[in-house]
Amino acid sequence: MTQKVFWSAPYQTELDTVITQLDGDRVQVEKTIFFAFSGGQESDAGTLGGYPVLLAEKHGQDILYTLPPDHTLTVDDRVTVCIDWDRRYRLMRLHFAAEMILQMVYRHRPGIERIGAHISPDKARIDFASDVSVAPLLPIIEQEAIALISHDHPILTAFSDEKAERRFWEVEGFARMGCGGTHPRSTAEIGALKLKRKNTGKGKERVEITLLQ
Secondary structure: OOEEHHHHOOOOOEEEEEEEEEEOOEEEEOEEOOOOOEOOEOOOOEEEOOEEOOEEEEEOOEEEEEOOOOOOOOOOOEEEEEEOHHHHHHHHHHHHHHHHHHHHHHHHOOOOEEEEEEEOOOOEEEEEEOOOOOHHHHHHHHHHHHHHHHOOOEOEEEEEEOOOOEEEEEEOOOEEEEOOOOOOOEHHHHOOEEEEEEEEEOOEEEEEEEEOO
């Protein structure tokens, strides 16, 4: 099982580790700070042993990294994993922003169903199954989000089931939600944001979230 240091130390940008398995250009390491696509959050970008990581994939409780085919790494090599911090930090902020907005939509529209989500460094989106436009809600939710952000609430993250690697985040007095992504330490780190509604087809509503700084 790959030890996922990005959960306990999401602000760490370099980590020394050891290659435990190797299958051609696919590499597994003992521990890692390099997040692999999960829960709608895109993978980190960066290097492993000096080689660019072309793809990061979850396989059960392991993570496999695809490197260029001409790499020269071998099992038991000590290597350094480095991530693109600017990308990671925007993903962290947008990930929590999306989940914050999701919880607010749930409060205003009990029973609405989330049918998809995606978090990239440029924007986040949440898709809902709904025949009713969410547009009238967005100005209200945007103001609620600004208030939550401005109060600088701590964001707690921890295991709900360590063996199964199930995690959650919690903001006291606001919400608790199961999530295995990376998150900032406080709501204030999200900064200013903007919400936009899109209709992506009959019975579907999309909320897009962008950061203004």
